[in-house]
Structures are given as C-alpha cells and as structure tokens.
Amino acid sequence: MNKSALQKILFQLIKFKSETRNQAEVKRAVDYVGTLFRGTQYGVKKFAHKGVHSLIIFPTRSDWRYPKILLNGHIDVVPAHDMAQFKPYEKNGRIYGRGAVDMKGGLTALIGTLLELDAQKIKSDVGLMITGDEEVGGAHGAGFLVDDMGLRPQFAIAGDAPRRSGVAITIHGKGGVWVELTARGKSAHAARPWLGENALDKLHDAIAKIKRTVEKRVPSDSWETTVTLSVIETDNQAPNIVPSYARGVIDIRFTETFAVHPDDAHRKLKAMVPEVQVTALTKVMPLINDSKNSFIRDIQSSFSHTFGEKIPLVREHGASDARHFMTYKIPSILVGTIGDNWHTKDEWVSMDSIMLLKDALFAYLKKHAT
Ligand SMILES: [Zn+2]
Structure with missing residues (x-):
C-alpha cells in the first residue's frame, strides 16, 4: 500500500467523531474498517457489549479466538478540543486531527499491514482487534473480548505507543x-x-x-x-x-x-x-513482559533490521489495552507512530512514521506466513 492510499484511510478514520462517549460514531468507524476487508482472506466479526463497539479481523480459515499473532488498537478518541479536530488536514508531512497519533495513525498502519499481506497473497495467522473504549480503561472492549469471549492469541502487538521521536518497543507499563x-x-x-x-x-x-x-x-x-x-x-x-x-x-x-x-x-x-x-x-494490571521471550526477541531483531539500528525495549508510565492479555500470561507489547499533542489541541502524526511502522510490521509478519 502506498502512502496516499494509507493517508486516505487515515483521513476517513479521523472524520468519524469517535469520542468514547459517542458509540454511534464508534460503530460507524468500526463498520467502515470492516468494509476495507471485503474480498480479502479475512473475515470480520463485530461485537457490542454494554453499548461499546469493537471488531475482530481474522483469517477466515482459522478460529477468530486463536490467532498466532494479534495486532490491536483502539478507534475511540478522547473528547475533541474543538470540532475542527475532526476535519483532518496535512501540513509538511504531518496529519492533524483528534486521534491522529492516539491512535488512528497506528491503526492505519495495522490495517495497511494486513491489506498488504493480502495483496501479496501471503497467508499468515494474524488477526486484528479494534476496540471502542480504550480511553476509559477498555473493560467492555479488550477486557470483554479477552476475559469473556476467550480471545487468546499467542502474542499481542498494540499500535498504541505514541512517541515524539525515535522507535521503541514498549514491554513494561505501570x-x-x-x-x-x-x-x-x-x-x-x-x-x-x-x-x-x-x-x-x-x-x-x-x-x-x-x-x-x-x-x-x-x-x-x-x-x-x-x-x-x-x-x-x-x-x-x-x-x-x-x-x-x-x-x-x-x-x-x-x-x-x-x-x-x-x-x-x-x-x-x-x-x-x-x-x-x-x-x-x-x-x-501492570504490563510486565519477559525481555527474553522468543516473540519479543524476534520482533526486536526484525524491527532492528528494518530500521537499520538496534530498537530498544522500553517502559512507559501510562496504561493501555495491551495489559488485558497479562492475566493469561500472553506476551503483549506496544509499538507506535511519531507525533505530538495527544489528548490536547493540535494533535498530529507523522505520515512517514505510519509508512515505516507498516513496513516494519509487514516484514516481521511475512516471516510468520503459514
Ligand atoms: Zn491510545
């Protein structure tokens, strides 16, 4: 997928006023993502629990509950600073809008990765979970899917670690x-x-x-x-x-x-x-992973190869949906895009960082082709 195709998806995503409290818009956004996977190797499963909408994309030949690797992200955003934030615009390679870097940009990279695997006819055992209440703790999105519906990947990768610069893999959270x-x-x-x-x-x-x-x-x-x-x-x-x-x-x-x-x-x-x-x-729950876990070592070396430098394993102060996998001892990490001003005004994401994240994930997942 080229940059303009990804940018088009990102613009569409930002236009949905998917504040956590506005689940009607979350549903519209989730439905839109579902349409992107029509005619691909993936199936789409939609959920609504206590009014919160979420979605799972999974290879149709396998059980949606047990993907080897699960990409995950959230489509809800914190309340906009003003309604103009739902009108995305580009300036000097930066895309501005509510949720640009937390985390519709990351979500665009995750979606782009799966679509690219499909376009290149690569069959891999990878799913994508998109939830609608991460910004308020994720109880009825990720919590519901993992705890109540039995979603059990072997490894989970969230695209939800916005950074101001550099690339890193988050393995610990408070x-x-x-x-x-x-x-x-x-x-x-x-x-x-x-x-x-x-x-x-x-x-x-x-x-x-x-x-x-x-x-x-x-x-x-x-x-x-x-x-x-x-x-x-x-x-x-x-x-x-x-x-x-x-x-x-x-x-x-x-x-x-x-x-x-x-x-x-x-x-x-x-x-x-x-x-x-x-x-x-x-x-x-804190996010606690073993840095020597084989999935984590594998993605670190794959990312280091893609970016041409050793990508560090880091700790983050904030919490995210990644922690919902901890109860079941499923290794769960975060990667992200580059931008600034998340949860405030003038939020933006670097379009190049979305492309790079997509390329790095694609290179990593290609090795897990079935
Ligand atoms: Zn987030």
Whole structure:
C-alpha cells in the first residue's frame, strides 16, 4: 500500500467523531474498517457489549479466538478540543486531527499491514482487534473480548505507543489503582474542637502517610511509584464546625517494587491507613513482559533490521489495552507512530512514521506466513 492510499484511510478514520462517549460514531468507524476487508482472506466479526463497539479481523480459515499473532488498537478518541479536530488536514508531512497519533495513525498502519499481506497473497495467522473504549480503561472492549469471549492469541502487538521521536518497543507499563479514602469523625463547634473528631484532619493525615510511605521521591520521569491526590471534599460548608465526614481520591501508578498486582497495592494501602476506609475504584494490571521471550526477541531483531539500528525495549508510565492479555500470561507489547499533542489541541502524526511502522510490521509478519 502506498502512502496516499494509507493517508486516505487515515483521513476517513479521523472524520468519524469517535469520542468514547459517542458509540454511534464508534460503530460507524468500526463498520467502515470492516468494509476495507471485503474480498480479502479475512473475515470480520463485530461485537457490542454494554453499548461499546469493537471488531475482530481474522483469517477466515482459522478460529477468530486463536490467532498466532494479534495486532490491536483502539478507534475511540478522547473528547475533541474543538470540532475542527475532526476535519483532518496535512501540513509538511504531518496529519492533524483528534486521534491522529492516539491512535488512528497506528491503526492505519495495522490495517495497511494486513491489506498488504493480502495483496501479496501471503497467508499468515494474524488477526486484528479494534476496540471502542480504550480511553476509559477498555473493560467492555479488550477486557470483554479477552476475559469473556476467550480471545487468546499467542502474542499481542498494540499500535498504541505514541512517541515524539525515535522507535521503541514498549514491554513494561505501570500498574494502577484509584482509591477512595473515606474518613468519619464527630461534629462539634469549632470553639470547642476537643468535643469532636475532625474527619478532614484524619483524611489529611492518612493521605500524607500514604505519600510519605509509597512515593520514594519527588515524581519525575524516572521509574518510580507515584501518588496523585485528585479529589478532596467534605459535606461541611460552615467555617466554624468540625467536619464529621471527608472523602478523597488518589491515583497511584505503581512499579514492581510496590506491587505486581493492583489487588496487592489495594491490600497494602488498607493496612497502611486503617483509620480511614479504603475502597478501590479502578484497578489496572501492570504490563510486565519477559525481555527474553522468543516473540519479543524476534520482533526486536526484525524491527532492528528494518530500521537499520538496534530498537530498544522500553517502559512507559501510562496504561493501555495491551495489559488485558497479562492475566493469561500472553506476551503483549506496544509499538507506535511519531507525533505530538495527544489528548490536547493540535494533535498530529507523522505520515512517514505510519509508512515505516507498516513496513516494519509487514516484514516481521511475512516471516510468520503459514
Ligand atoms: Zn491510545
């Protein structure tokens, strides 16, 4: 597939206003991708679970649940900065629009790879999963397909690692747990606070203790567990009353030194601050792969060959759909395209990086022809 054919697909994809909350548009986008595979060696299976739309492309001669290699990506985007972001345009080799680099550009490379394998009559045991709720955690897309529908590839490759420059293969990602802390005390007049029990003080002390214990140093780009206080509130509005209730929410992103499973992280927090109630709101599995796994070594050497330099295996702070395969010990990595401003205005992707990713994946997958 040449650049202009890929660019045409990317423009079409960006025009769909597929914000996660707009599943009607997600469905239209998913249907459009399905039409691209008419008359090819691939079949298309569509899913709708709890209102979230997703799609699996698979070689018709095999079971869609068990591809050897599964490419995966998401078609949903975070809310647009303004509606003009859904009108893609090109400038100096960059394509601008909401989702350009996160990750409709990557998705275009994945689609292009499969279409090119088909055009060259290469039969390979490769599927493609496209989901519609990655930006809110992926429970009803990737989570549903893997946990409930039994999707079990031997190896998963997500095209969802946007970078500002360079090429890398992401094999580690932090785990996460968002917890709600609830403190209860006893109301009293602030002139005689010793008659009450201040819930805000209790909450404040618990948060400080968690930060002190869990966050080893000031958060930075280094590989450390971070604690972000994101919500704090009380029902008390009067300046002269001791509050009897307070609630806070913290977002913890942990490395393997703190925990290897969000349940462990949650348990540790509960033991750390027994004076408040600790409820887990969201749990995110960390992405942990063995760098010596044969699939990972194989794709690293294939990519290094294509790009003419040693492609590094790296860690990323953020989470993605790639983690949904971890529960089943399926090696799962991320590669991506180059661009900037994801989740903000002026988001763009480099068209050349889409072509390069497609070429690198094609060269890698060709070796897995059946
Ligand atoms: Zn993404």
